[in-house]
Amino acid sequence: MKKFLVHNFGCRATQADGAALEGMLRKQGLEPVAANADADLVILNTCTVTATADDEVRQVTRRVHRENPDARILVTGCYAQRAPEQLATLPGVHWVVGNSHKIHIPDLVAENAPYHGQIHVGDIFAQQELLTAPVEDAAGDRSRPNLKIQDGCNNRCSFCIIPSVRGRSRSASIESVLHQVRQLAAKYKEIVLSGINLGRWGRDLEGRLRLADLVRLLLNETDIQRLRLSSVEPMDFSDDLLRLMADSPRIAKHVHAPLQSGSDTVLRRMRRKYRPRHYEDRIRKGREWMPDAAIGADVMVGFTGETNEEFEESRRFIESLPFTYLHVFTYSERPGTEAASLPNQVPMHLRKQRNKILRDLAAEKNAAFRRAFLGRKLSAVTMDAGRTALTSNYLRIELTQPREENELIDIPIGALTPQGLREASLLPVLETDRIYA
Secondary structure (H helix, E strand, C coil): CCEEEEEECCCHHHHHHHHHHHHHHHHCCCEECCCHHHCCEEEEEECCCCHHHHHHHHHHHHHHHHHCCCCEEEEEEHHHHHCHHHHHCCCCEEEEEEHHHHHHHHHHHHCCCCCCCEEECCCHHHCCCCCCCCECCCCCCCCCCEEEEEECCCCCCCCCCHHHHHCCCEECCHHHHHHHHHHHHCCCCEEEEEECCHHHCCCCCCCCCCHHHHHHHHHHHCCCCEEEECCCCHHHCCHHHHHHHHHCCCECCEEECCCECCCHHHHHHHCCCCCHHHHHHHHHHHHHHCCCCEEEEEEEECCCCCCHHHHHHHHHHHHHCCCCEEEEEECCCCCCCCHHHCCCCCCHHHHHHHHHHHHHHHHHHHHHHHHCCCCCEEEEEEEHHHCEEEECCCCEEECCCCCCCCCEEEEEEEEECCCCEEECCCCCCCHHHHHHC
16 A cells, blocks of 8 residues: 545544654555545544434445445544444454554554454553644634643543543653643644643643643743643633633633533533633623633533423523623434433434524624624634634634735724634725625
């Protein structure tokens, strides 16, 4: 096998794993290609957070085999760790490799697979290695690499399969993170720090360091112009971390704290480690110290047993807080989780109704947030071949004239677009501008 292609599914951590795999295969002398039809080896690096994610993996596997019957397919990642037998029977699949064995993939593919459906899956909780490499944004943005610095999760939320497919929390060493950020800072203006449970970085290292300690060190010992934190659990947004974010112009003003539900009783059934009052304290402090910050959350609707009253409690709680966007998910039963076996599953039509209600609420909040920046200047990094830019507070700007990609500039805001902002122009205001403004 000389040519390979990696398909990544799901979260930033999976994207980082895929980038690391690519790097290892290149070192083995394999050549990356862009199309299934050109590949001798196709690696599907999977997600399993929802049933929809599983469906997508199976569909893509079958499509790859149709397009290139001679290609050998290797399925790895979270779905492979959770249900390897399901994947091993799919046409064209020669190897199923769990996260427990992902680091051994270059050696596995160097051998001729003697039979279809080899399974290499072991105890993920014995995994010590942290497979990671900088990766360009999954949406095609080549200006903001993601750097995974943490993997695994020690929490046991009743709905979540991730700990059983990612293992215990483990952190990249300070030396490793410093080295990678220094290298990236020579090329990029902004870096996104990510992880499965990013706020737990350092707890397993000597001295039980905190994420704020690492961020402070990166500011002091590297030249990176902007650091952005991806999702951080609410109780890991300590006063120290929030104050550091507020005080440093080199940290993106962007707080993303998973909520899941604003109902206390639902949070208890989810086995989340905070109550709504705790969450509210963190969010309001973030807003107080960073008045222009993006504040986002993951929210789940239709969790097992969620009543109309509990959903309304959650909706009111969300409405009361200064969110600027939401990622709204419909609950999906995951085999192997506690919640999947509980009674009183919410009918799917109610889950979808509740999803739409919160998405509409999020759209209203986001429009009001964007409208507040008309006539102002915002700091942003240019992307998409210089046609768009992303602000420190997570707003996408359409540029009126192309810039160099990967530049950090101040941009005057002239109008709203359906999803973002538009740079101010000397040209007359268009009717479409008035519609959204």
